[in-house]
Amino acid sequence: xxxxxxxxxxxxxxxxxxxxxxxxxxxxxxxxxxxxxxxxxxxxxxxxxxxxxxxxxxxxxxxxxxxxxxxxxxxxxxxxxxxxxxxxxxxxxxxxxxxxxxxxxxxxxxxxxxxxxxxxxxxxxxxxxxxxxxxxxxxxxxxxxxxxxxxxxxxxxxxxxxx
Amino acid sequence: xxxxxxxxxxxxxxxxxxxxxxxxxxxxxxxxxxxxxxxxxxxxxxxxxxxxxxxxxxxxxxxxxxxxxxxxxxxxxxxxxxxxxxxxxxxxxxxxxxxxxxxxxxxxxxxxxxx
Numbered sequence: 661x662x663x664x665x666x667x668x669x670x671x672x673x674x675x676x677x678x679x680x681x682x683x684x685x686x687x688x689x690x691x692x693x694x695x696x697x698x699x700x701x702x703x704x705x706x707x708x709x710x711x712x713x714x715x716x717x718x719x720x721x722x723x724x725x726x727x728x729x730x731x732x733x734x735x736x737x738x739x740x741x742x743x744x745x746x747x748x749x750x751x752x753x754x755x756x757x758x759x760x761x762x763x764x765x766x767x768x769x770x771x772x773x774x775x776x777x778x779x780x781x782x783x784x785x786x787x788x789x790x791x792x793x794x795x796x797x798x799x800x801x802x803x804x805x806x807x808x809x810x811x812x813x814x815x816x817x818x819x820x821x822x823x
Numbered sequence: 824x825x826x827x828x829x830x831x832x833x834x835x836x837x838x839x840x841x842x843x844x845x846x847x848x849x850x851x852x853x854x855x856x857x858x859x860x861x862x863x864x865x866x867x868x869x870x871x872x873x874x875x876x877x878x879x880x881x882x883x884x885x886x887x888x889x890x891x892x893x894x895x896x897x898x899x900x901x902x903x904x905x906x907x908x909x910x911x912x913x914x915x916x917x918x919x920x921x922x923x924x925x926x927x928x929x930x931x932x933x934x935x936x937x938x
Contacts, residue, residue: 804871804873809852
């Protein structure tokens with residue numbers, strides 16, 4: 661039952677058990693109708709508006725250091741790799757001065773990504789980019805924000821694989 | 824006889840069947856997509872749908888920097904075997920029907936009549 665609870669929680673669902681003596685036990689599983697609505701962290705990097713799934717975000721850290729000084733970051737007695745998301749999105753550029761780092765925990769991996777600015781939390785309806793973007797590995801879709809602009813949803817696991 | 828929309832892109836004449844055109848628009852903001860094909864200009868929000876914008880100059884390899892001023896997006900619907908209806912936008916830089924567009928007249932003509 662512990663495994664079931666864990667799996668259901670990962671799908672943002674709930675599990676409930678009621679039991680009555682000599683009558684029986686009922687197990688209620690509640691699952692979201694769609695997995696395409698997710699809570700995200702809305703950040704800005706260069707000209708892009710990026711949404712990072714909040715389930716993968718551990719901590720946001722404010723740091724004021726040049727990029728050379730933070731190749732790795734110490735967090736809870738662990739040394740984490742740091743990824744420059746600006747460089748991953750556009751290899752011709754790189755971040756010179758680091759202000760914000762978002763620490764990500766995904767698939768038992770923990771790492772940090774450098775972002776320009778953290779805007780807010782955002783509940784996003786993820787829409788697919790379409791078949792013309794088949795070679796797109798970092799992005800898992802896009803979402804329309806309240807001001808009708810578009811934000812890109814990144815796949816945090818893909819960031820780790822890019823390096 | 825079929826109706827076609829004819830437009831100029833960088834001195835070249837193109838035609839698209841009128842039936843395939845959903846809308847011609849010029850005020851949609853294009854959001855760039857990182858790490859994608861060169862000919863993909865980005866995506867736009869078209870009435871709640873996310874539509875890919877293709878620069879046909881880059882796609883057909885006749886790119887020229889001089890045509891960036893007058894741009895028009897033509898939203899094209901087409902069908903393929905995977906999905907019933909897909910939407911795709913061509914990014915048009917010089918358009919032939921500017922007069923007709925500004926007068927809110929459906930910009931179509933018979934391709935045979937064009938000289």
